[in-house]
Amino acid sequence: MKRSFIFVLLITSMLVLVFPVLLRAEKPVEESSIIASLQDKKKQDKKNDKKKDKGDQKPDQPEVKEVPKSRKQERPTVVPKPDVKVKPVKVNRPKIKKR
Secondary structure, eight states: OOOOHHHHHHHHHHHHHHHHHHHHHTSOOOHHHHHHHHHHHHHHHHHHHHHHHHHHHOOSSOSOSOOOOOOOOOOOOOOOOOOOOOOOOOOOOOOOOOO
């Protein structure tokens, strides 16, 4: 039996995607990199909390200082109907003889 193109494509793509993960599995993960990433996340959380606190301190100040005024719109002009008389179309029906 011949292998289908889709089957071969799926197998090769799986190998290509899994190969880099297998290479990284051989290297041990450094603890310092994990700790550093956790500390960075904590710093970002603290910065976000400070920004939220500053936003809560000024609820009286409105975001929009001036409300734009609406403009009065003009009434659209009326287009007069043309005085064109339509002639009826004459339909020529074939005469069918009955036997």
